[in-house]
Amino acid sequence: MLQHIMFKPIFAALILNYKKMKKTGITLLALILSAGLWAQTTKWQFDNAHTSIEFAIDHMVISEVTGKFSDFNGTVMSNGDAFEKAMIDFNIAVASINTENTDRDDHLRGPDFFDAEKYPEITFKSTDFKKLSDKKYLLTGDLSMHGVTKKVDLEVSFGGIMTDPWGNTKAGFKLTGKINRKDFGLTWNKTLEAGGLLVGEEVSITARVQLVKSKE
Numbered sequence: 054m055l056q057h058i059m060f061k062p063i064f065a066a067l068i069l070n071y072k073k074m075k076k077t078g079i080t081l082l083a084l085i086l087s088a089g090l091w092a093q094t095t096k097w098q099f100d101n102a103h104t105s106i107e108f109a110i111d112h113m114v115i116s117e118v119t120g121k122f123s124d125f126n127g128t129v130m131s132n133g134d135a136f137e138k139a140m141i142d143f144n145i146a147v148a149s150i151n152t153e154n155t156d157r158d159d160h161l162r163g164p165d166f167f168d169a170e171k172y173p174e175i176t177f178k179s180t181d182f183k184k185l186s187d188k189k190y191l192l193t194g195d196l197s198m199h200g201v202t203k204k205v206d207l208e209v210s211f212g213g214i215m216t217d218p219w220g221n222t223k224a225g226f227k228l229t230g231k232i233n234r235k236d237f238g239l240t241w242n243k244t245l246e247a248g249g250l251l252v253g254e255e256v257s258i259t260a261r262v263q264l265v266k267s268k269e
């Protein structure tokens with residue numbers, strides 16, 4: 054009887070230790086797996102010298118005005134050289150807008166449009182990067198501009214991966230899409246005497262992006 058009574062706490066202690074070891078083993082396995090996944094993650098950065106972010110919008114119904122931003126940066130985190138499900142984010146300095154007309158650019162930076170002093174940056178953070186075919190992707194993410202954040206979709210063409218003469222690994226993409234500026238609170242306009250609006254509402258976006266793989 055005495056041996057039976059003493060055996061109970063010993064057996065309970067063994068069960069408790071087994072559960073702790075099992076839990077620890079699962080935790081260690083999770084850490085090992087996550088470390089393995091992280092080891093495969095590759096960082097890419099925008100090669101600004103070979104990247105452009107441009108836009109076009111209707112002017113007086115009959116034509117388009119084009120422009121670009123010259124100050125921006127971006128980062129892409131991928132699983133090796135496979136870009137599906139890559140994490141993408143970039144930001145643009147609003148004050149760097151350039152439509153080749155000083156008066157127009159000052160107007161765009163002002164409170165009628167971007168209000169660059171109050172909202173100095175445009176940002177984008179991806180929520181999905183879906184591969185549609187060998188060279189086509191659909192990029193979905195949150196675009197924040199003028200104090201408003203909206204989900205946008207961009208079509209992406211993948212140009213491929215090459216090594217430049219200095220040993221840097223580069224990847225090329227072209228992104229295209231359209232947004233309605235009124236969705237972001239950019240509502241300024243004037244009605245023309247002949248009918249129609251001075252400035253269109255739909256903005257076409259074209260970004261030609263070259264990435265450079267980090268050597269870190």
